Amino acid sequence: MASSLSMLQDTVSDILSRLPVKSLTRFKSVSKKWADLTSTPAFISSHLRRASPDPCLLVRSYHTQTGNQSALWLYPEPTRHQGCFLLDVPSEEPLLRFPKIVASVDGLVCLDVSPCYASDFIFWNPATRQFKRLPFPLIASSKSNPIWIVFIGFGFDSFSSDYKLVRIVSLKTIDPFPSIRVEVFSWKQWAWKEIEESFDLTVLCGAAEGVAAGGTLNWLAMGLQELANQKFIVSFDMGTEVFKRIALPPITQYGNVKIMSYMGSWAIAVYPLPNGPGINCFEFWVLGEGNDGSKNWTKMVFMDNFINVLVPVTTWRDTELVFKRMGAKDGNSYQSFVLFDPVGEVSKRLTPDGVDMCLEPWSYEESLVSVYGKS
Known part of the structure; x- marks a missing residue:
């Protein structure tokens, strides 16, 4: 029985x-x-x-010129050109600024609701409608230690089954280079802790939000002193909570670099700026493992005479690239998304588009993951 x-x-x-x-x-x-x-x-x-192998698309939109008319939209089936839903912004009290999306991981969305210095966060599950504000970070700006810039990242640590928010704070100093302090928020422990770390001969640059790939969070960095004019990936292992520096492949020097996730590994896209000088080609490199266990970069895609109104923004299903197309329509600025399969070299249009609106896309999958942690 x-x-x-x-x-x-x-x-x-x-x-x-x-x-x-x-x-x-x-x-x-x-x-x-x-x-x-x-x-x-x-x-x-x-x-x-x-969960469905085809995630939803979470899009933050705002007016290109004014920054007003901010909204969060959910596209359940963006490849099939179905409808979308306007999402209510979660908050128990009025927010000083419309939220920015730090990242969306396993249905858990991390929102930055701070007016500056990435210092106020909310964990939100749109499917269950749960949300919870995090305690304030440990590192704050002061007259003696003013903050210069903050880099953040949100991802999942599979070793401890924990979701972690990383905050890298650059402080202004009298030295030529800023002082770095790092703190990590644990969803499981529901607390911040500061970790000892220094980035030897590198300074973070580019997008403030780190990219999750293979159990790590990753930011673009520039070399200093003897490493000047070189670009690197600064990678944070969410299990060991240790940073390491990864050299980029021999990319075109004047290309813009976007870190991406692809098939559970690191990848980079090298591309020209819209209407800007420099290169006119697109390169897509993936970091793979050789037969001897070593890590090697492989150029997967190369496009000459690349249309510089296309900007790579993220990956879809971790196997396809999402490009933002920027142009004009009836005299107004216009944005839309194009999905590109680097293996089959097939492209298709995604649903979201907007006139005079800036669009920021994130993959999102519904889940039961709680915002409250496990303790």
Whole structure:
């Protein structure tokens, strides 16, 4: 009898793990047993593994010139040109600024709601409508230690099953180069901690938000002193909480570099700026592992005479590149997205577009991951 009941429970769990979050949320109010079952870490992980291979697209939009008319939109099926939904911004009190999206990981969205210095954050699950404000970071700007710039990143540490938010703070000093301090927020411990770190002969540059790839968070960096005029990736291992420097391949010197994730590894896109001087080609490099275990860069895509109104912004399903197309329509600025498969070299248009609106896309998949952590 006990064995039969166990098999029945396993069958019920298997069936429920294949249902959408909306249905599971309704079932929680019907059955306490099902509510308890669908709240366990094992069930949440199983449900996440069985999520649709085609994620939604989360888009932050705002007016190009004024920065007003900010909004968050969810496109459930952007490749099929279906409808979209306007999302309510989660907050228990008025916000000083419309949120920026730091990252979207396993259905958990990290929002930056601070007016400056990336110092106020919210964890949000749009599917369950849960949200929670994080405690304020440990490192703050002061007269004696004014902040110059802050780099942030959000990702998942598979070794400890923890979601981590990393905040890299550059402080102004009388020296030629800024002083660096780093702190990490643990979703599991629900607390910030400062870690000892220094970036030898490098300074972070480019986008403030780090890119998650293969259990790491990654930022573009420029070399200093004897490494001057060289570009690197500064990579933070979320398991060991240690930084390392990764040399880039022999890319075109005057190209703009975008760090991306591809097939669970690091990748970089090298491209020209819209209407800017410099290169007129596009390169896509992927860091792979050789037969001897060494890491090697491989040039996967090269396009000559590249259209400089296309800018790589992210990857889709971790296998396809998303380009932002910028141009004009009826005398107004116009933005849209193009999806490109680097293997089959096939492109298609994605749903979002906007006139006089700036669009920032993020992959998003529905999940039951709680915003409250595990402790």
